[in-house]
Amino acid sequence: MKDQDLQALIAYRLQRAAEALEEAQIMQEIGHWNTCANRLYYAAFYAVSALLIHDGLTAAKHSGIKALFNQHYVKPGKVPKTMGRLYNRLFDLRQEGDYLDFVTLNAETVLPLVTATADFIALLRSLLETEEDINLDR
Secondary structure, three states: OOHHHHHHHHHHHHHHHHHHHHHHHHHHHOOOHHHHHHHHHHHHHHHHHHHHHHOOOOOOOHHHHHHHHHHHHHOOOOOOHHHHHHHHHHHHHHHHHHHOOOOOOOHHHHHHHHHHHHHHHHHHHHHHHHOOOOOOOO
């Protein structure tokens, strides 16, 4: 993939992260906690995938993306362990809320994750901005 195409893909994934975070905030406002957790996970997922793409890493499954993130960023200390735990928690909540019957997430569980996910995305964006000259508008 050409450098220009790679930069465009990274910017696109960061844009998707911002959109999913905004969608999560809308779901928060109306109390749709399962959907809020889903959108928070995807917001974080898109930001993580942008970081992985930047470093030439990819996986076919969400669990593979999570494993690569933990292996290459959390374990070596590039990303704080608290952020790694947050991503793992979002992954688990999305799995529960989307695939298990009779799971109803609530404000107590999901609400604190909204700000934490915004901070997570900001951290990953800052990691990307400190790397090469990537055009990250927005």
